[in-house]
Amino acid sequence: xxxxxxxxxxxxxxxxxxxxxxxxxxxxxxxxxxxxxxxxxxxxxxxxxxxxxxxxxxxxxxxxxxxxxxxxxxxxxxxxxxxxxxxxxxxxxxxxxxxxxxxxxxxxxxxxxxxxxxxxxxxxxxxxxxxxxxxxxxxxxxxxxxxxxxxxxxxxxxxxxxxxxxxxxxxxxxxxxxxxxxxxxxxxxxxxxxxxxxxxxxxxxxxxxxxxxxxxxxxxxxxxxx
Amino acid sequence: xxxxxxxxxxxxxxxxxxxxxxxxxxxxxxxxxxxxxxxxxxxxxxxxxxxxxxxxxxxxxxxxxxxxxxxxxxxxxxxxxxxxxxxxxxxxxxxxxxxxxxxxxxxxxxxxxxxxxxxxxxxxxxxxxxxxxxxxxxxxxxxxxxxxxxxxxxxxxxxxxxxxxxxxxxxxxxxxxxxxxxxxxxxxxxxxxxxxxxxxxxxxxxxxxxxxxxxxxxxxxxxxxxxxxxxxxxxxxxxxxxxxxxxxxxxxxxxxxxxxxx
Numbered sequence: 001x002x003x004x005x006x007x008x009x010x011x012x013x014x015x016x017x018x019x020x021x022x023x024x025x026x027x028x029x030x031x032x033x034x035x036x037x038x039x040x041x042x043x044x045x046x047x048x049x050x051x052x053x054x055x056x057x058x059x060x061x062x063x064x065x066x067x068x069x070x071x072x073x074x075x076x077x078x079x080x081x082x083x084x085x086x087x088x089x090x091x092x093x094x095x096x097x098x099x100x101x102x103x104x105x106x107x108x109x110x111x112x113x114x115x116x117x118x119x120x121x122x123x124x125x126x127x128x129x130x131x132x133x134x135x136x137x138x139x140x141x142x143x144x145x146x147x148x149x150x151x152x153x154x155x156x157x158x159x160x161x162x163x164x165x166x167x168x169x170x171x172x173x174x175x176x177x178x179x180x181x182x183x184x185x186x187x188x189x190x191x192x193x194x195x196x197x198x199x200x201x202x203x204x205x206x207x208x209x210x211x212x213x214x215x216x217x218x219x220x221x222x223x224x225x226x
Numbered sequence: 227x228x229x230x231x232x233x234x235x236x237x238x239x240x241x242x243x244x245x246x247x248x249x250x251x252x253x254x255x256x257x258x259x260x261x262x263x264x265x266x267x268x269x270x271x272x273x274x275x276x277x278x279x280x281x282x283x284x285x286x287x288x289x290x291x292x293x294x295x296x297x298x299x300x301x302x303x304x305x306x307x308x309x310x311x312x313x314x315x316x317x318x319x320x321x322x323x324x325x326x327x328x329x330x331x332x333x334x335x336x337x338x339x340x341x342x343x344x345x346x347x348x349x350x351x352x353x354x355x356x357x358x359x360x361x362x363x364x365x366x367x368x369x370x371x372x373x374x375x376x377x378x379x380x381x382x383x384x385x386x387x388x389x390x391x392x393x394x395x396x397x398x399x400x401x402x403x404x405x406x407x408x409x410x411x412x413x414x415x416x417x418x419x420x421x422x423x424x425x426x427x428x429x430x431x432x433x434x435x436x437x438x439x440x441x442x443x444x445x446x447x448x449x450x451x452x453x454x455x456x457x458x459x460x461x462x463x464x465x466x467x468x469x470x471x472x473x474x475x476x477x478x479x480x481x482x483x484x485x486x487x488x
């Protein structure tokens with residue numbers, strides 16, 4: 001049974017998790033635009049998160065953002081393309097952002113992982129926006145799924161529906177366990193292919209946050225089950 | 227990406243009973259980052275890099291030289307953009323100012339400086355650390371104003387360009403065609419310039435060309451490559467071309483024409 005204070009703290013935490021997932025999803029979904037770059041420069045980033053990977057990632061990203069000039073957007077677009085699209089014809093020419101590539105034996109897109117996450121999205125009443133052309137197991141979509149689920153959890157807690165919130169936390173815990181195991185592989189390949197501190201840092205922040213959030217979800221789901 | 231975000235849905239117990247993987251990433255082949263090594267490429271000198279840049283872009287050499295001359299003083303990216311648009315008005319290219327400057331910078335023809343022309347610090351700027359309610363945050367610094375300036379070696383390369391000397395050398399290798407070169411330069415030295423078809427019509431039947439099985443275009447190309455004429459919607463004579471005309475003052479003007487086949 002949660003007290004009002006712990007519920008308030010959990011609501012705040014879920015909102016922050018949602019914002020963080022949304023932030024990461026946005027950076028993975030497409031190239032950074034000038035407007036987004038201005039927003040990123042204006043933001044502040046935590047210096048000590050408790051995760052060494054996240055700390056190092058934020059240091060790299062903020063170092064890059066501290067040296068932005070007129071052509072940085074083009075440099076970032078080139079690095080986005082180099083990192084996630086590549087120019088080779090084999091399956092090892094870039095850090096492909098689809099889960100199926102990392103979890104399937106033949107490194108192909110549209111594999112089992114995509115089928116599984118698609119079923120999960122549907123079970124939560126979500127569907128892909130028509131304008132989004134990438135696969136459903138694209139890292140940006142998986143992060144967006146977690147962003148929405150964390151937001152819904154906060155809303156359920158605010159509405160006093162603890163049971164619904166617990167259920168959604170369980171879904172998130174299972175999703176992270178089943179579908180974030182490839183994040184270290186993606187992050188490692190991002191560090192191999194990207195040349196800017198921005199995407200090097202993003203890989204570390206994403207990997208660190210996925211790890212931290214999994215620990216949080218494991219812990220809270222274990223408490224709820226007890 | 228995911229629509230219907232506010233849909234009020236029940237959470238189906240689809241995933242209950244699944245075993246959690248305590249070791250995320252297990253079973254996934256992670257590349258060994260420490261094993262990645264870059265091939266060793268011998269270092270080139272500054273001069274070699276700039277010569278390499280010119281050699282790699284043979285049809286773009288005049289534009290490179292003009293950009294280098296333009297950047298003798300610090301120029302903002304927007305100014306270089308505008309200059310390149312002007313230079314490429316009649317010579318469209320896949321290069322925009324951004325990627326051309328990046329290539330020139332990579333080959334040390336241009337460097338990034340501040341507005342006073344001082345080199346930017348080599349070490350990247352670090353973010354500020356700000357504290358709020360006892361929590362430390364990293365705050366990125368504001369955007370940097372970056373200008374481009376030509377390097378001393380690149381400016382020396384442009385200053386050493388001797389289009390006139392090389393053109394005269396070329397013409398001396400084939401002195402019999404001096405009247406052709408002279409006629410083309412004269413025709414380009416008029417207000418409004420001259421079209422290629424007019425040049426073609428004027429010289430197509432020249433016996434000198436017929437006998438050698440050559441066409442006016444070949445001489446136009448040569449003159450253009452030595453910066454004696456340039457295309458700005460029509461062919462115009464340049465300063466180098468005007469100097470060449472002066473040097474050809476004594477050259478034969480008469481050109482014998484073959485009977486038209488028509």
